Amino acid sequence: MEAKVLMINHEKCTGCRRCELVCSVFHENVANPSKARIKVEKWEWEGLYIPMSCKQCVDAPCMNVCPVKAITRDDAQGLVSVDNDMCIGCRSCVAVCPFGAMNFNPMMKKVFKCDLCDGDPQCVRFCDMKAVDFVDVRKESLSKKRDAAFKISEAKKLGATIQYEG
Amino acid sequence: MSLDRKVAIVDLTTGKIDIKAIPLAVRKQFLGGRGLAAYLLYNYSKPGCDPLGPDNAVIFSAGILGGMLASASARTDVMTKNPLTGLLGSGNFGGFFAPELRYAGFDHIVVIGKAAKPVYIFVHDGEVEIKDAKNLWGKTVTEAQWAVREELGDPDVKCAVCGPAAEKLVRYANVMTGIKNANGRGGGGCTMGSKNLKMVAARGTMDIKIAHPHEALEFDKRFIEQITSAKVNQTMGVLGTPFIWGATNSWGGIRTNNFQFNQLLNADPIEPEEIDEWSKESMGSEYNMSACFGCQVHCRAKYKIPDTPLARKYGLVGKYDEGPEYTSQGAFNGEPGCTGLDTLLMGNHLVDQYGVDNLEIGSTISWAMELYEKGILTTKETDGLDLRFGNDDAVIAMIHHICKRDTWLGDVLAEGGIRASEKIGKDSFKLLIHMKGMQNLHSDERATPALALNLALASRGSDHLRSRPAIDLYHLPVDVMRRIYSSPVAYDGPLSSDHTEYIGKPWQVAWHENCYMAVDCLGICKYHTTFLGATLPNFEDWAKVLYYNVGLEMTPKDIWDVAERSNMVERLFNIREGMKKDDPFKGEILAERYFTEPCKRGAPDVIGKKIDKPKFLEMRALFYKYKGLDENGVPTPESLKKYGLENLDKEPLRI
Numbered sequence A: 001m002e003a004k005v006l007m008i009n010h011e012k013c014t015g016c017r018r019c020e021l022v023c024s025v026f027h028e029n030v031a032n033p034s035k036a037r038i039k040v041e042k043w044e045w046e047g048l049y050i051p052m053s054c055k056q057c058v059d060a061p062c063m064n065v066c067p068v069k070a071i072t073r074d075d076a077q078g079l080v081s082v083d084n085d086m087c088i089g090c091r092s093c094v095a096v097c098p099f100g101a102m103n104f105n106p107m108m109k110k111v112f113k114c115d116l117c118d119g120d121p122q123c124v125r126f127c128d129m130k131a132v133d134f135v136d137v138r139k140e141s142l143s144k145k146r147d148a149a150f151k152i153s154e155a156k157k158l159g160a161t162i163q164y165e166g
Numbered sequence B: 001m002s003l004d005r006k007v008a009i010v011d012l013t014t015g016k017i018d019i020k021a022i023p024l025a026v027r028k029q030f031l032g033g034r035g036l037a038a039y040l041l042y043n044y045s046k047p048g049c050d051p052l053g054p055d056n057a058v059i060f061s062a063g064i065l066g067g068m069l070a071s072a073s074a075r076t077d078v079m080t081k082n083p084l085t086g087l088l089g090s091g092n093f094g095g096f097f098a099p100e101l102r103y104a105g106f107d108h109i110v111v112i113g114k115a116a117k118p119v120y121i122f123v124h125d126g127e128v129e130i131k132d133a134k135n136l137w138g139k140t141v142t143e144a145q146w147a148v149r150e151e152l153g154d155p156d157v158k159c160a161v162c163g164p165a166a167e168k169l170v171r172y173a174n175v176m177t178g179i180k181n182a183n184g185r186g187g188g189g190c191t192m193g194s195k196n197l198k199m200v201a202a203r204g205t206m207d208i209k210i211a212h213p214h215e216a217l218e219f220d221k222r223f224i225e226q227i228t229s230a231k232v233n234q235t236m237g238v239l240g241t242p243f244i245w246g247a248t249n250s251w252g253g254i255r256t257n258n259f260q261f262n263q264l265l266n267a268d269p270i271e272p273e274e275i276d277e278w279s280k281e282s283m284g285s286e287y288n289m290s291a292c293f294g295c296q297v298h299c300r301a302k303y304k305i306p307d308t309p310l311a312r313k314y315g316l317v318g319k320y321d322e323g324p325e326y327t328s329q330g331a332f333n334g335e336p337g338c339t340g341l342d343t344l345l346m347g348n349h350l351v352d353q354y355g356v357d358n359l360e361i362g363s364t365i366s367w368a369m370e371l372y373e374k375g376i377l378t379t380k381e382t383d384g385l386d387l388r389f390g391n392d393d394a395v396i397a398m399i400h401h402i403c404k405r406d407t408w409l410g411d412v413l414a415e416g417g418i419r420a421s422e423k424i425g426k427d428s429f430k431l432l433i434h435m436k437g438m439q440n441l442h443s444d445e446r447a448t449p450a451l452a453l454n455l456a457l458a459s460r461g462s463d464h465l466r467s468r469p470a471i472d473l474y475h476l477p478v479d480v481m482r483r484i485y486s487s488p489v490a491y492d493g494p495l496s497s498d499h500t501e502y503i504g505k506p507w508q509v510a511w512h513e514n515c516y517m518a519v520d521c522l523g524i525c526k527y528h529t530t531f532l533g534a535t536l537p538n539f540e541d542w543a544k545v546l547y548y549n550v551g552l553e554m555t556p557k558d559i560w561d562v563a564e565r566s567n568m569v570e571r572l573f574n575i576r577e578g579m580k581k582d583d584p585f586k587g588e589i590l591a592e593r594y595f596t597e598p599c600k601r602g603a604p605d606v607i608g609k610k611i612d613k614p615k616f617l618e619m620r621a622l623f624y625k626y627k628g629l630d631e632n633g634v635p636t637p638e639s640l641k642k643y644g645l646e647n648l649d650k651e652p653l654r655i
């Protein structure tokens, strides 16, 4: 059984930020999107809403950079986690994450990140649009293939020529 | 503690800022949102004040559930003495402002006085600052928001902003947030303009404690399913509010040519499916809807203005916007008798950018069109504009002229119907479709006495969101109606599921007045309530949502009482400011044409219908009785005592 990953299809997102809200309530018992592990970046005018969360990277930069080895990866679960007791709050991981998915809590002086909610991601559970979904890694790749193929066939219908580089 | 948000009283004349806690006793009486806003307005505006003077107050109010786990807990009420009517002005927008205001530590911002030069108020993490708005003044609704985010270096700042129409003191200027969330119908934008206040900007990172987080999440999940499983909300999630246009128009419920007809002919280009198709095509995505905070109904489509000769003429080709909602269809198509999709999309865009009420401006222009066709206005007064019904170009031109006040007619119409009728004279007032000085939505209520009664009684003037029993049109079985209307207080009087009936309607309107007030105090969206369907959440559910989130233990009846009390405060405000039940300008009576002109188009049960005046007055009298008011609509001493309002005038403020 492959690990499951959060798959984001930003086209579907309506920008409601319920994912941020439920994430903060689930983890912190408070409504406070600034403490959510997921964040919807918005370009309101153009109607672009892009939810950003941790990718649980295989060769995780946050893990590699951590000077005290507070960050580890569980390959079976596909989960990168931070050990709060070991974390010294140096924020190297925050600086190095390519997706801005590592966050810092200035009150606790610790970092925090998506922990996939013990296997039942609340952002997925509450997203009506399924703009955030929790899927098998292979399924993610398959559905991407299908989308791309669909776009190509659409292009063909329009009589477009597909150009390859090189 | 979930109830630790504060009230800030900002005096723009002196620059003094007072931050106060909200006592629990006041919370229990009004909860938040519109209820508490009414209480604050009653206390912070001077009786009889000039709405455009420093003694008027403008109050920005988040609901008690704002930003918490409830369905679309996003609503902000902005309340003021309405510059258009001189009575209560109140509007309600969704978007993201209320949650941000609460994350910044506040529930209510009360603004009094008048700044010497343009300013804005910045609220962030427990602090309130008055800042220079030199660089924001003159900017459109979106320009101003983008600019302040840049200035503050934070893209997550949320704004309650007014646009150029408010700066020009157009009396029905809105407060806006985001691209198109409009605090319509209240004149709050105009009051802001008169105070030199461009916006309240909020940004917050403070916790709101959830009283019972686990239970709140689980209940929320069920609550949302209840809402999204309703077919009406699924349709709305695809087509937005225009979904009601088609049925209403073919039935004969759309007022056209300023009340002369009640159906728009040749309306195919603006049918909901057409709008939806254009929205998808222009945005290049099948997923074209946007939502307010936490909302899973997502009723706003995104779109770009198409390349048409008219759009080219006004330089609007390719501009982005959201909507256009049902009310814009009425304002820019139904009422002026125009059928262009580009007219709809441009009209919608212009009112969003100028920050002006779409219903009011659409109705006002249509009224002027009837005056023009009847010879009361001539090309001399219109600056040569051919103001015939069906002239799309003239509608777009008039929106510009009113918002800029740059022609004689534009300037006059910016003052609103009643003031304009005084300037125009002749029979112009008789042709005005208004209640309490505010022009009506484009809907036609001659075949639906309950909805007509709601218009006359609405505290903010002619209105479709105050006490409208919209489910009247669903022809629910009487036993289903009985279940809705007997809770949380017993009612065993008559009920009729026939929308053309008068019987039973006063109770329905009285019930909905409390239902919608409760929703507005909680700060959630009306599309998530019995407004649209019998299976949607109700008083029972709200008591639970309140308990799990806030920890307040209130019964459904307690919430009902909050609503009753809050409605009474709004009524007391109106009475204090001169409302008399039969007054043709400020009274609780329909425009005379409802009683004299029968419907000409539509379904057989609509044609020939007009409102029967004696029956209407009987309905009103019964409504007064249900509400604990005397025969003039004034709360009786017993009712005041029952709701703890007997000292509203004398008692020192408790906030």
Ligand code: SF4
Binding pocket: A012, A013, A014, A015, A016, A017, A018, A019, A020, A040, A049, A051, A126, A127, A128, A129, A130, A131, A132
């Ligand atoms: S809950 Fe879904 S639709 Fe809403 S903001 Fe998050 S990802 Fe987007």
Ligand code: SF4
Binding pocket: A053, A054, A055, A056, A057, A060, A061, A062, A063, A080, A096, A097, A098, A099, A100, A101, A102, A113
């Ligand atoms: S926090 Fe960033 S770097 Fe670390 S696993 Fe997540 S996405 Fe990768």
Ligand code: SF4
Binding pocket: A019, A022, A023, A036, A037, A038, A053, A113, A114, A115, A116, A117, A120, A121, A122, A123, A124
């Ligand atoms: S999976 Fe859980 S922790 Fe991760 S973003 Fe979603 S809600 Fe937050």
